[in-house]
Every structure is written in structure tokens, then in C-alpha cells.
Amino acid sequence: MPEKCWKDKNLKLLRTLLILLLIQFKAYALIEVDITRGNLSPLPVAVSPLASDKKSLVEVEKTLKIKDIGSEISLVVENNLKQTGLFNPLEKDAFLQKPDIAHFKPRFEDWKLIKAQALITGKVEIINENLRVEFRLWDVLAAKEMLAIAFTTVPTNWRRVGHIITDKVYERLTGEKGYFDTRIIYVAEEGPKTKRIKKLAIMDQDGFNVKYLTLGNELVLTPRFNPTNQMITYLSYFRNLPRVYLLDIETGIQEVVGDFPGMTFAPRFSPDGKKIIMSFASGGNSDIYTMDLENRIVERITNHPSIDTSPSYSPNGRYICFNSDRSGYQQIYVMKSDGSNVKRISFGRGLYGTPVWSPRGDLIAFTKLHKGKFYIGVMRIDGSGERLLTENFYQEAPSWSPNGRVLVFYRETETDEKGEGFSAKLWSIDLTGYNERQVHTKTDASDPSWSSLLSN
Amino acid sequence: MTRNIIISSGFHLIIIIIATLSLPFIAKTPIDLPPIISIELIQISEKTNIPFAPKAKKIIEKVKKKEKERIVSEQAPPKKIKKEKPEAVPLPNEKIKKVKKIEEKKQNPEKIETEVKQVSEFEKKELFDPTNIAALIDKSKEEYAKTIQTTDKITQSQDRNIEGIGLSLSEEDALKAQIFGCWSIPLGLPYNENLLVRIKLKLKPDGSVIKSEILDHVRMNKPGQSFYKVLAESALRAIRLCQPLRVPTTGYERWKDLQLNFDAREMLEG
Numbered sequence: 001m002p003e004k005c006w007k008d009k010n011l012k013l014l015r016t017l018l019i020l021l022l023i024q025f026k027a028y029a030l031i032e033v034d035i036t037r038g039n040l041s042p043l044p045v046a047v048s049p050l051a052s053d054k055k056s057l058v059e060v061e062k063t064l065k066i067k068d069i070g071s072e073i074s075l076v077v078e079n080n081l082k083q084t085g086l087f088n089p090l091e092k093d094a095f096l097q098k099p100d101i102a103h104f105k106p107r108f109e110d111w112k113l114i115k116a117q118a119l120i121t122g123k124v125e126i127i128n129e130n131l132r133v134e135f136r137l138w139d140v141l142a143a144k145e146m147l148a149i150a151f152t153t154v155p156t157n158w159r160r161v162g163h164i165i166t167d168k169v170y171e172r173l174t175g176e177k178g179y180f181d182t183r184i185i186y187v188a189e190e191g192p193k194t195k196r197i198k199k200l201a202i203m204d205q206d207g208f209n210v211k212y213l214t215l216g217n218e219l220v221l222t223p224r225f226n227p228t229n230q231m232i233t234y235l236s237y238f239r240n241l242p243r244v245y246l247l248d249i250e251t252g253i254q255e256v257v258g259d260f261p262g263m264t265f266a267p268r269f270s271p272d273g274k275k276i277i278m279s280f281a282s283g284g285n286s287d288i289y290t291m292d293l294e295n296r297i298v299e300r301i302t303n304h305p306s307i308d309t310s311p312s313y314s315p316n317g318r319y320i321c322f323n324s325d326r327s328g329y330q331q332i333y334v335m336k337s338d339g340s341n342v343k344r345i346s347f348g349r350g351l352y353g354t355p356v357w358s359p360r361g362d363l364i365a366f367t368k369l370h371k372g373k374f375y376i377g378v379m380r381i382d383g384s385g386e387r388l389l390t391e392n393f394y395q396e397a398p399s400w401s402p403n404g405r406v407l408v409f410y411r412e413t414e415t416d417e418k419g420e421g422f423s424a425k426l427w428s429i430d431l432t433g434y435n436e437r438q439v440h441t442k443t444d445a446s447d448p449s450w451s452s453l454l455s456n
Numbered sequence: 457m458t459r460n461i462i463i464s465s466g467f468h469l470i471i472i473i474i475a476t477l478s479l480p481f482i483a484k485t486p487i488d489l490p491p492i493i494s495i496e497l498i499q500i501s502e503k504t505n506i507p508f509a510p511k512a513k514k515i516i517e518k519v520k521k522k523e524k525e526r527i528v529s530e531q532a533p534p535k536k537i538k539k540e541k542p543e544a545v546p547l548p549n550e551k552i553k554k555v556k557k558i559e560e561k562k563q564n565p566e567k568i569e570t571e572v573k574q575v576s577e578f579e580k581k582e583l584f585d586p587t588n589i590a591a592l593i594d595k596s597k598e599e600y601a602k603t604i605q606t607t608d609k610i611t612q613s614q615d616r617n618i619e620g621i622g623l624s625l626s627e628e629d630a631l632k633a634q635i636f637g638c639w640s641i642p643l644g645l646p647y648n649e650n651l652l653v654r655i656k657l658k659l660k661p662d663g664s665v666i667k668s669e670i671l672d673h674v675r676m677n678k679p680g681q682s683f684y685k686v687l688a689e690s691a692l693r694a695i696r697l698c699q700p701l702r703v704p705t706t707g708y709e710r711w712k713d714l715q716l717n718f719d720a721r722e723m724l725e726g
Contacts, residue, residue, distance in 0.1 A: 031622040032715045038639030141696040150496040175686035176644030
């Protein structure tokens with residue numbers, strides 16, 4: 001009898017197990033939906049003015065003559081974000097919370113109401129004559145903090161703090177490094193077209209803090225930064241002899257690069273900063289040379305009876321792109337850094353010039369001339385996927401932002417019949433080709449070159 | 457001898473003067489490099505995690521209370537309906553009661569309409585079952601029981617069919633279109649990396665999200681996976697922005713658990 005009871009129990013257990021199993025099979029299969037598209041409209045961001053106490057405000061006003069340093073820094077951040085085309089900083093008038101939210105968690109509901117998806121808050125204070133800026137980035141929809149960083153610096157450095165904040169926010173929200181704490185070196189131009197005064201100038205990427213590096217006595221062209229942003233190589237017509245020079249920004253000392261018996265031009269640093277690559281013209285032929293900055297040894301890279309110029313290294317230093325007319329027309333070529341394996345990569349209609357390898361390594365930017373129009377474009381390193389980003393009467397000399405997303409170049413306007421109306425301005429365009437903006441400079445400007453990030 | 461020294465020093469002086477004059481930047485003042493900024497990283501921890509403002513706290517508490525109330529009131533009606541369902545099927549005696557109830561309602565059609573509006577399409581079919589009305593007219597219990605059995609069989613098989621399939625094409629398209637509009641793709645992401653974010657959702661019948669879970673959440677905090685983290689966060693933002701999700705009005709059991717696979721490669725490559 002107990003045996004039977006035990007069997008019954010077992011049977012019951014088995015039955016329950018079976019039922020449970022059946023229930024499992026009856027469960028609904030998980031539905032999966034693939035989301036492969038999204039919108040490319042700018043992300044709405046609220047940049048709240050940074051809060052500061054009265055004592056700090058008075059001290060800043062005394063030293064910098066700025067009334068509200070917090071608002072000014074937030075304005076730098078806001079303008080930077082707007083320039084990218086990826087963010088849409090919201091109107092401050094719509095904000096429901098005051099800047100004092102820096103001391104508390106924001107009321108996320110208030111920020112959701114004005115459609116903000118990210119929020120930047122922070123505070124500024126003067127501690128021991130130093131400026132301490134603290135900022136926080138909030139995910140409004142998730143109601144959580146994403147980033148919190150504080151900077152301490154001399155008060156005069158406040159604009160740079162704004163740029164660094166933007167870099168951090170940009171990196172946190174897009175996944176790639178920013179390009180705001182950077183500088184642009186360019187040729188500042190003044191005077192009539194026939195008698196132009198050209199000076200080397202350096203400024204922050206947003207056009208502020210302009211400084212001139214030369215006096216304008218000699219014609220200067222094509223300045224380029226070295227990887228540490230302390231040296232510049234450029235072409236100068238000193239005593240009417242065009243030669244490549246090297247200038248130390250810190251000390252102001254300059255020197256001629258190499259002892260070439262003729263004209264050297266189109267210089268650029270190697271990615272490690274140890275070499276300068278340039279063109280040397282002699283007897284109607286120009287070839288590409290490098291000079292080692294440590295031992296001054298000069299090496300010939302190309303040897304062809306055509307014009308080889310505008311060399312640019314790949315970020316890993318193993319390849320060089322340049323333009324040459326060896327096919328009969330000016331086209332872009334890629335070779336190994338020792339000059340071997342030369343391959344033509346541009347095959348489109350028109351002339352191609354000024355190739356520059358992207359810091360990401362995946363693209364080459366160029367200037368194209370076709371049917372009297374100038375284009376700035378990009379192509380993959382094998383020449384495929386050519387995309388023309390912008391078209392104009394005259395534009396050239398693209399230079400990459402350190403993250404490889406934006407190009408800065410210069411554009412000239414046509415002169416009228418009287419010879420007036422000429423101007424040269426700097427412009428930037430991102431890889432989408434939609435976000436084209438003028439980079440404001442005090443004077444006319446040409447030949448821009450973007451530095452790498454000053455703070456890493 | 458002294459003459460030679462004078463000539464030599466004179467020449468040296470001339471060379472120095474020429475060199476000084478010909479070097480263009482000799483008198484140039486050096487340009488200041490920007491001063492160094494010392495960075496202080498604030499850890500996002502309990503100590504530095506700043507509190508809510510007193511006002512905000514009150515508001516949040518109020519909102520939470522309201523939400524709780526809302527959740528209770530929202531969930532209540534379907535429960536009632538679910539209870540009604542088994543009443544309609546099992547015992548013949550009970551069935552009669554149900555039939556009588558319907559008969560009463562039938563006499564006042566306006567009343568029925570308003571009640572039916574509150575339930576979903578699925579339940580509507582059961583309440584307005586024409587066989588019930590037929591049974592009522594015939595007043596034949598046996599026949600009624602048979603018809604109920606057959607309709608029950610039919611609904612069960614239909615249900616099984618629904619179980620097998622996922623969302624219909626139009627349902628899936630509606631949901632996709634909604635999320636496409638909410639998802640701001642971080643454009644800085646590399647397109648050549650494996651950046652597929654899978655998010656499992658638990659949904660309410662109205663399409664709002666009860667719980668969202670990133671299936672590879674371990675990858676979020678791994679070093680060198682910042683791109684993945686950015687993409688995952690953008691996907692979560694899209695879900696929060698979109699909710700309540702545009703889900704079908706029927707078949708809650710089918711889609712109450714849903715997996716969304718966010719893949720931006722197509723967009724980034726283009």
C-alpha cells in the first residue's frame with residue numbers, strides 16, 4: 001500500500017513536470033525588431049549658465065573685466081556645440097530652472113518639457129586667485145549624471161576651459177574626441193590684391209585670441225603645425241627665394257630647412273614630428289624629399305621627370321599621398337614612405353591637388369578643378385568613394401580637424417571689372433557636406449592648418 | 457700687428473651687424489603657449505552625487521505618488537475583464553446567468569455600447585458573440601453549450617496561430633517608424649566595428665516601458681568600449697523619448713516582452 005502511494009506521488013510529480021514543460025512550450029517567442037535607421041537632426045542640449053558666488057564675480061570683474069564669467073563660459077560651450085551641426089543648444093529664455101541648479105540635481109521634468117535631451121550645469125569660483133570651473137553633464141531622459149569634471153587654471157584661461165568642457169561633452173555624447181581646444185594657423189592677408197601683405201597668424205579654432213607670428217615683410221605660404229603644436233614649417237619668400245622654414249612658436253627662433261640649391265615648397269611634418277617632407281624644384285622638375293630634423297639628413301623620395309608635390313603622410317607614417325602630373329594631368333598618388341609602390345588613386349574627370357591624409361587614416365581630402373569650378377572632396381585611400389563636399393569659384397588647401405570629422409579650407413571671391421571685391425576667407429565643412437560655416441577672422445585669410453588637441 | 461687686430465675686429469663687427477639685421481625675427485618677442493590647465497576628475501559617487509533641491513524633492517515625490525495611482529488605475533480595468541472571461545465559458549449553470557445578463561443589456565443597447573468601448577478589440581468579439589444571442593433567442597441550453605464549445609475551440613486555434621508569428625509587417629513598420637524618429641544616431645561612431653546594441657523591453661499594454669535591459673551590459677563598462685556605451689545610451693534615450701511605444705492594440709501577451717536591435721552601421725556608412 002505505501003509502495004502504491006509512493007508510485008502515485010511519483011506519477012503526480014511527473015504530471016506536474018510535464019504540465020510545467022508544456023507551459024514553457026506555450027510561452028511566446030521573443031519578438032525582435034531591428035532598428036537600422038535613426039534621425040540625423042541635431043541633439044537638443046541645454047547649456048545652463050554656470051553659477052558663481054558674489055565674491056568670485058567681483059574678483060573676476062576686477063581682473064578680467066567680465067561681468068558674468070559663468071554665462072561667458074557657457075556661451076563658449078554653446079557656440080562650439082552649435083558649430084558642429086550635431087547639437088542644437090536650446091534658447092536660454094526657455095529654461096525653467098535658474099543657474100543655481102549647479103548645487104543640486106536638476107528638476108528633469110522641467111528640462112524634458114523644453115525637449116532637452118542633455119543638460120550641462122556647473123559653477124565657477126575663484127580659489128587662491130585661480131579659476132576653478134566645475135561642470136556636470138546630465139542625461140535628461142534617463143535622469144542621471146553622465147560626466148562630472150573640474151578644472152583649475154589662471155583666470156585669463158577661461159575661454160580655453162570652455163573649449164575643454166565642449167571637448168569632454170562632445171566625446172561623451174558622440175563617442176569620438178572633440179576638436180575645440182585647438183588652434184588654427186593661417187596666412188593673414190591685407191591690402192589690395194596686387195600688393196598683398198601676408199603674415200603668419202595663429203588663433204583659437206573659434207577665431208578668438210589672434211596673434212601674428214611674422215611682420216609681413218616677406219611673403220609667407222602653407223604653414224603647418226608639428227604634432228606637438230610647438231613648431232611650424234612654412235614657405236617664405238625671404239629675399240625673393242622661396243624656401244621652407246621652421247619656426248619655434250615658444251622661442252620665436254626660425255631656420256631654413258635643408259641646404260637646397262633651389263626652391264623648396266609644400267612642407268609638412270611626419271606624424272612623429274621627426275621629419276619634414278617637402279618638394280624641391282630644380283630645372284623644371286620637382287620631386288619629393290624628406291629631411292630628418294635630428295641629423296639633417298636629406299632623402300630623395302620620388303625620382304620622376306614630372307612635377308611631384310603636396311606630399312602628406314598617413315597617420316601611421318607608412319604611406320605618403322601626393323599629387324603628380326606624370327599621367328599627363330595632375331592626379332593623386334599613394335606610395336610607401338620610402339618611395340616604392342607608387343599607385344594612382346584618382347581617376348575622375350578634372351585635376352586633383354593638395355591631398356591630405358585624414359588623422360583617422362581612412363580618407364584623403366583633396367581639391368579638385370573641373371570645368372572651371374573648384375571642389376573640396378574626400379575619397380578613400382584606395383581612391384574609391386569619391387565625395388565632393390563643396391563647390392565654389394575658387395577654394396583650396398583643406399586641412400583636417402584632429403578628429404578627422406571637419407575640414408577647414410579657404411575660399412576666394414571673384415574680383416569685379418574694376419578689380420575690386422576680392423576677398424579670401426576661411427571656411428569649414430564636415431564630412432556630411434551639409435554643415436558649411438565661415439570661420440571668422442579679423443583680416444582676409446588663406447592656407448589654414450589645424451593643430452592637434454592642446455589638451456589630451 | 458695692432459692694425460691687423462683692428463681690421464679683424466672691424467670685419468667681425470660688420471659680420472655681426474649684418475647677421476643681426478638680416479635675421480628677420482631676432483627682435484621678435486616669443487609667443488606665449490597657453491598655460492597648463494590642471495584637471496580634477498570628480499568621481500560620480502554617493503559623496504559627490506549631489507542631492508535634489510528641496511523643491512524638486514517634493515515635486516518628484518508628488519509625481520511618483522501620482523504615477524503609482526495612475527499605474528493602479530490603468531491596470532485595474534483589464535483585470536476586471538480578465539475575470540469576466542472564464543465566467544463565460546465553464547459551467548452550464550453559470551452560462552445561463554451570463555446569458556441572462558446579456559439579455560438585460562440587450563434591452564438597453566446604449567449601455568452595452570459604452571461598456572464595450574472600454575475593452576479591447578479581442579474581448580469585444582467575445583462579448584458580442586452572435587452565438588450567445590442566438591442561444592438567447594432559441595432558449596435552448598444544449599445548443600448554446602455546443603456552440604460555445606465550438607467557438608471556444610476556434611478562438612483557441614486562432615490564438616495558437618497568433619503565438620507562432622511575431623508582429624505583422626504593418627505593426628513592425630509602425631514601431632520602427634516611431635523609433636527611427638526618436639533615435640539620434642551619434643555620428644562619431646566608427647561604422648566598421650561591431651556595434652549592435654540589443655535591448656530587451658518589458659512593456660505595459662499601453663506601450664510604455666516597465667523595464668529596459670541592455671543584453672550585453674557587461675560591455676558597457678569595459679575599457680575601450682566607449683563607442684558601444686555611447687550607442688547604447690543613445691538607444692535607451694530613443695526608447696524613453698518614444699514611449700509609449702506604438703504597439704498593436706491587441707495581443708498584449710505576444711509583445712509584452714520585446715527585443716530591439718539597434719544597428720547604426722547602415723546610416724554611418726552612407
